[in-house]
Amino acid sequence: MRKFVTLWKREVASYFVSPVAYILATMFLVVMGIGFWFLANVRLLDGATFYDLLRGFYGGVAWFAVLMVIPVLSMRSFAEEKRSGTLEMLLTAPVRDIEVVFSKFLGVFTVYVVMWLPTLAFYPLLQRVAQQPIPIDYGALASAYSGIFLIGSFYLSIGVFCSSLTRNSISSSISSFTLIAILFLAGFLPAVSPIPLIRELTLPFSPLLHMMDYARGVVDTRSVVLYLSSTLLILMCTTRILESRRWRA
Amino acid sequence: MINVQHLTKKYPGGVTAVQDVSFSVGKGEVVGFLGPNGAGKSTTMRILAGYLSPSGGEVQVKGMDVTRKNIEVRQCLGYLPETCPLYTDMRVGEYLRYRADLKGLSRRHRRTGVERAMEQCGLLDVQKRMIGHLSKGFRQRVGIADALVHNPDLLILDEPTIGLDPNQIVQVRKLIRELSESHTLLISSHILSEIEATCDRVVVMNRGQILESASLEELEHRWSPGTSLTLEVKAEASVVDKILRVFPDVKKLEVVQDGEWACAELLFDHGAAPHEQLHEWVLEHKWPLRELHTRRHSLEETFVSMTCEGGEA
Numbered sequence: 403m404r405k406f407v408t409l410w411k412r413e414v415a416s417y418f419v420s421p422v423a424y425i426l427a428t429m430f431l432v433v434m435g436i437g438f439w440f441l442a443n444v445r446l447l448d449g450a451t452f453y454d455l456l457r458g459f460y461g462g463v464a465w466f467a468v469l470m471v472i473p474v475l476s477m478r479s480f481a482e483e484k485r486s487g488t489l490e491m492l493l494t495a496p497v498r499d500i501e502v503v504f505s506k507f508l509g510v511f512t513v514y515v516v517m518w519l520p521t522l523a524f525y526p527l528l529q530r531v532a533q534q535p536i537p538i539d540y541g542a543l544a545s546a547y548s549g550i551f552l553i554g555s556f557y558l559s560i561g562v563f564c565s566s567l568t569r570n571s572i573s574s575s576i577s578s579f580t581l582i583a584i585l586f587l588a589g590f591l592p593a594v595s596p597i598p599l600i601r602e603l604t605l606p607f608s609p610l611l612h613m614m615d616y617a618r619g620v621v622d623t624r625s626v627v628l629y630l631s632s633t634l635l636i637l638m639c640t641t642r643i644l645e646s647r648r649w650r651a
Numbered sequence: 652m653i654n655v656q657h658l659t660k661k662y663p664g665g666v667t668a669v670q671d672v673s674f675s676v677g678k679g680e681v682v683g684f685l686g687p688n689g690a691g692k693s694t695t696m697r698i699l700a701g702y703l704s705p706s707g708g709e710v711q712v713k714g715m716d717v718t719r720k721n722i723e724v725r726q727c728l729g730y731l732p733e734t735c736p737l738y739t740d741m742r743v744g745e746y747l748r749y750r751a752d753l754k755g756l757s758r759r760h761r762r763t764g765v766e767r768a769m770e771q772c773g774l775l776d777v778q779k780r781m782i783g784h785l786s787k788g789f790r791q792r793v794g795i796a797d798a799l800v801h802n803p804d805l806l807i808l809d810e811p812t813i814g815l816d817p818n819q820i821v822q823v824r825k826l827i828r829e830l831s832e833s834h835t836l837l838i839s840s841h842i843l844s845e846i847e848a849t850c851d852r853v854v855v856m857n858r859g860q861i862l863e864s865a866s867l868e869e870l871e872h873r874w875s876p877g878t879s880l881t882l883e884v885k886a887e888a889s890v891v892d893k894i895l896r897v898f899p900d901v902k903k904l905e906v907v908q909d910g911e912w913a914c915a916e917l918l919f920d921h922g923a924a925p926h927e928q929l930h931e932w933v934l935e936h937k938w939p940l941r942e943l944h945t946r947r948h949s950l951e952e953t954f955v956s957m958t959c960e961g962g963e964a
Contacts, residue, residue, distance in 0.1 A: 412749055493702055495753040496723075649704055650662075
């Protein structure tokens with residue numbers, strides 16, 4: 403367990419010594435801030451409720467961040483270590499491959515969570531500037547964030563997986579972006595597919611609908627299980643990819 | 652310590668990097684792994700360090716199979732990869748503490764382990780410096796300190812002096828000699844003087860196979876063409892040549908004129924060099940003598956004759 407904590411700490415630290423995390427976090431907050439401001443200004447003035455704001459923000463604006471930020475955030479995890487050769491150092495230390503994969507994932511997930519934390523400040527700010535007090539439903543807010551983190555963890559695991567396939571960070575981010583975009587766009591199928599069977603089959607797997615649920619304050623255990631188990635599955639696949647170096651090299 | 656039997660490593664695409672290699676390293680030995688680039692040295696070392704799996708054969712480190720007891724094997728040896736990759740954004744002390752944690756040292760052992768490794772490798776003055784700002788020589792020492800930090804009694808160093816300047820090479824060699832007193836060492840190199848300077852025994856690889864596994868003297872004896880003598884006297888080259896030809900056991904003779912001096916290169920079988928007769932012969936002709944010495948064949952020449960001729964053998 404101590405080895406795992408050591409690996410995780412190193413992983414988190416590696417993000418904060420490179421400018422990538424700072425640039426990304428800044429860009430993320432600017433875009434989120436503009437989105438929030440827009441929604442709060444336009445929608446709330448129209449007489450929309452706090453829940454409409456949550457749906458618009460976490461079910462809408464947040465997707466932009468998820469799609470843009472996650473591939474870039476996770477692209478370096480293995481690719482960079484492969485490129486610089488430090489993976490050999492890492493994997494000749496007495497640590498298990500699975501520990502390395504999970505610590506890398508948890509490291510990037512930690513950074514992802516840290517990036518989201520400042521967005522919590524939007525609500526006290528909104529309270530201050532609003533003409534009449536806005537009732538904040540903390541339960542719904544917690545639900546929205548759990549959705550962001552659950553879907554985020556699944557997509558981050560895809561990013562880490564893509565990173566383990568290559569030694570080039572850019573190609574890693576492009577391939578994970580493609581995979582994530584496909585999964586995201588497939589989320590429209592229940593609404594747009596002309597074939598009823600496809601509409602029905604894809605309905606339980608639409609991240610768009612899931613996110614809408616979470617943003618409404620509905621935590622559906624089915625989707626929780628779906629994202630947690632998918633994350634686990636992808637991370638196990640990543641471990642297998644890492645092990646394959648032994649015979650492929 | 653190390654026991655390798657019929658090791659084979661095939662890469663996808665049909666490349667066989669190592670083929671039916673067997674050797675062993677005993678406790679306390681310092682063994683040099685020698686071969687031209689691409690001979691399969693690094694592949695063998697990576698397998699020993701548990702980074703790659705063998706395609707066939709048995710590889711045991713301290714009696715443990717590297718595939719089945721992978722983590723245990725990694726725990727008990729110190730390994731320095733060829734390119735000495737390090738996290739350049741970390742400080743020296745910080746990096747070594749991190750590595751000590753990964754190798755499962757308790758906090759107390761970590762402190763002593765890191766300090767001992769830094770002291771042995773002369774890193775105490777740079778422990779607060781970023782690894783990325785260090786010279787190649789210091790980075791190499793950080794790599795060696797990393798291999799040492801959990802105090803393993805077996806060290807595997809892949810090309811420890813590659814890319815260093817002559818001063819740094821001398822320092823690293825000195826360090827290796829110090830380490831050899833208390834550790835079993837397997838060092839690879841394609842530079843022969845390196846092996847000559849540090850090892851008691853050599854394993855020579857070429858094209859994925861072992862050509863020789865012997866002590867330095869044995870190797871020289873077996874592969875060098877014989878004893879070379881250099882003789883320089885003040886005389887006509889043609890005269891010297893004519894007289895030297897009648898000497899018994901001369902395998903090769905070459906005489907060149909250098910101003911007033913005749914320089915002769917003679918080659919005899921091992922132990923057959925007639926120093927005394929030559930001396931008497933020079934006195935007899937009353938020729939002024941400038942030089943008479945036996946030239947040891949360097950490992951370099953031995954190596955060339957092995958990997959060129961022996962390659963097909």
